[in-house]
Amino acid sequence: MHNPDPVQEAPGYRPFWEVKPLTAMSHAEWESLCDGCGQCCLIKVEDEDTGGIYLTRLGCKLLDTTSCRCRDYPRRKKRVPDCISIGPDDISRLSWLPQTCAYRSLAEGRGLEWWHPLVSGDPETVHAAGISVRGWARSEKGVKPSAIARYIIGEAG
Known part of the structure; x- marks a missing residue:
C-alpha cells in the first residue's frame, strides 16, 4: 500500500527523475531507478x-526468479565476470x-510508467503489470x- 510522503505531496514537487539528468543522480537515486524486473x-x-x-x-545463475533481484548484488561482478x-x-x-527499463526510458526522454515502484510506491506493481520475468x-x-x-x-531491445 502506498504511504504518501508529505514532501512529495507538496504543490510544485517534482521527483528527482523528472528534474535531474541521469549523469547528475546520486548513487542511491541511480540504484532506485531499477524497477526489479530482472x-x-x-x-x-x-x-x-x-x-x-x-x-x-x-536468468543468470544469481537471479532470483521470484523476487527478480540478484542474489548477491554487491559481489555479482566477482561471481559472474x-x-x-x-x-x-x-x-x-x-x-x-527493454523499452520498459527506467534507465532507457529516461535516457530517451520518456518518464516512468505507472507500475514503476517509484511511481506506485509498491515494488509488486512491476510484477502485477507483467513487466518482470517472474513466472516465466x-x-x-x-x-x-x-x-x-x-x-x-526474441530479439533484445
Missing part, C-alpha cells in the same frame, strides 16, 4: 553472422535493454551451453 539479468545470445542480440528466458554493470555513461550503448524465466543453472539457443524468446 530483464537485464536474462542471458543474451549474439548471432555471429548478423551481430543481432537475442534474449533468452534463462561477464555481468553487465549499468551506469549513466553506458545507457546509449545498451540498446538491448528460469535459471541458467543446469542448462548446457549447447542448449541455450533453445531458450531464445
Whole structure:
C-alpha cells in the first residue's frame, strides 16, 4: 500500500527523475531507478553472422526468479565476470535493454510508467503489470551451453 510522503505531496514537487539528468543522480537515486524486473539479468545470445542480440528466458545463475533481484548484488561482478554493470555513461550503448527499463526510458526522454515502484510506491506493481520475468524465466543453472539457443524468446531491445 502506498504511504504518501508529505514532501512529495507538496504543490510544485517534482521527483528527482523528472528534474535531474541521469549523469547528475546520486548513487542511491541511480540504484532506485531499477524497477526489479530482472530483464537485464536474462542471458543474451549474439548471432555471429548478423551481430543481432537475442534474449533468452534463462536468468543468470544469481537471479532470483521470484523476487527478480540478484542474489548477491554487491559481489555479482566477482561471481559472474561477464555481468553487465549499468551506469549513466553506458545507457546509449545498451540498446538491448527493454523499452520498459527506467534507465532507457529516461535516457530517451520518456518518464516512468505507472507500475514503476517509484511511481506506485509498491515494488509488486512491476510484477502485477507483467513487466518482470517472474513466472516465466528460469535459471541458467543446469542448462548446457549447447542448449541455450533453445531458450531464445526474441530479439533484445
